[in-house]
Amino acid sequence: MSAYNAVLARNTDNAPGGAGTSSQTVAFSHYNHLSAQLPVDPTTGELVLGGVKEQADQCFKNIKAIVESIDHVLDDVVRITVFLKDIADLDAVDEVYRTYFPNYVPTRTTVAVSAVPMNALVQIEAVVSNGKGTIPDAPQAGDLVKIAKNTDNAPVSPLSTQTVAFSHYNNISAQLPIDPRTGQLVAGGVREQAAQCLKNIKAILESIDVPIDDIVKINIFLTRLSDIECVDEVYSTFFPDSGIARAVGYLPARTTIACTALPMNALVQMEAVVSHGDGTPPQEVEDRHGLIIEANNTDRAPRHPLATQTVAFSHYNNLSAQLPVDPTSGELVVGASRSRRSGASTT
Known part of the structure; x- marks a missing residue:
């Protein structure tokens, strides 16, 4: 078996495909990088019905489906980025967010942008620890430890951890x-x-x-x-x-x-x-x-x-x-x- 790192790109039918322009997840070394997920129902290829809560929920369902397809769980997420069409929707998105991260919370960035593809109200991307299978002869998930830390010397949020370390980052x-x-x-x-x-x-x-x-x-x-x-x-x-x-x-x-x-x-x-x-x-x-x-x-x-x-x-x-x-x-x-x-x- 090769001792070199390998790029591992994967897709699952349980989440929307990239229409040939992207992979749902690309792993290298000890990280998986997920494509930003729109609130698209993978069975129909269309935006889900409803408002921003329903759309945020579908984004997380898609992220969860991708994460589970590579034998990981949401607690392996180290970073979440939330793109909103309207910053006033943040409280509604946070309600949904709490249901997916009830205990551990990853690092997070939230910004409002002028437009989201397909005229969606929200889009969410994630980075996941444990790039499974990309270093065949090196330590994998059981040998590495994810460390989440906060300090009172910087603002503390109940919805994010200030710093999450995994591998060398x-x-x-x-x-x-x-x-x-x-x-x-x-x-x-x-x-x-x-x-x-x-x-x-x-x-x-x-x-x-x-x-x-x-x-x-x-x-x-x-x-x-x-x-x-x-x-x-x-x-x-x-x-x-x-x-x-x-x-x-x-x-x-x-x-x-x-x-x-x-x-x-x-x-x-x-x-x-x-x-x-x-x-x-x-x-x-x-x-x-x-x-x-x-x-x-x-x-x-x-x-x-x-x-x-x-x-x-x-x-x-x-x-x-x-x-x-x-x-x-x-x-x-x-x-x-x-x-x-x-x-x-x-x-």
Whole structure:
């Protein structure tokens, strides 16, 4: 049997298919990555009847069907991302969410977006631990331990865990600009909110003895994309953080996303993926430094002063989101937009 890792893509008839454009789940190393699930009835291929509660329930039914088809359970989920058409539907979705995660809760990110495929009200994606069968000769589920932790130094939610570690990664719940002492948004504008998001992330990492420079990927969600310059001013005061990171100019891979709304009407929210899965498999703190973070850039793709193009750790490379920028000119590629082709006006 080969000792090399293998990509394992699988589908089940008990959940909607990807119509040839995606696999329901792709496993590699110790993680399964699930395609985001729409509220589609797999027997009809149509959206389920009803409102957002019925749609959220169908999303989770589809996720559960996929997870069970690869011999796992919902408690193996380490990260959930909820995309809502209307942020006002969050309470209704949470009611459904509680029925699927009555005890253990994974890390979570929630954002409102302008549209969801098929005009659905909600779409949900998941990442699952225990990439079964992708390392034939290496430790599998029985040898690895999932560790979920919270600290009072960052906001605590009954519907998510601040950090869930498995194998060599920690998955951090998206952090809102909430003061953990008051449970309320911090006073001020986007600068103050961005600083609080990063303070919360740093507090979570310090609680598991991991420095902020061990972040390999960070996602920034903004309700106004025009705020990115203000956020970047704050961001540059947190990265790089250590003398070693500053010496090599290390920055995590990064993605910036504009959304229509965030929970609590926040202006910004940030999520992170961190190297060094604390204690999974069980190890001494000093032993985990046998694995190294490798950050790389190439001139054949656009560079960004606050992000690395790709950051590798363990069996994964984390890439910064790529814009349609020509790396030689630094400008967007030229092409006719749909609105111009159709004769619609543009601004």
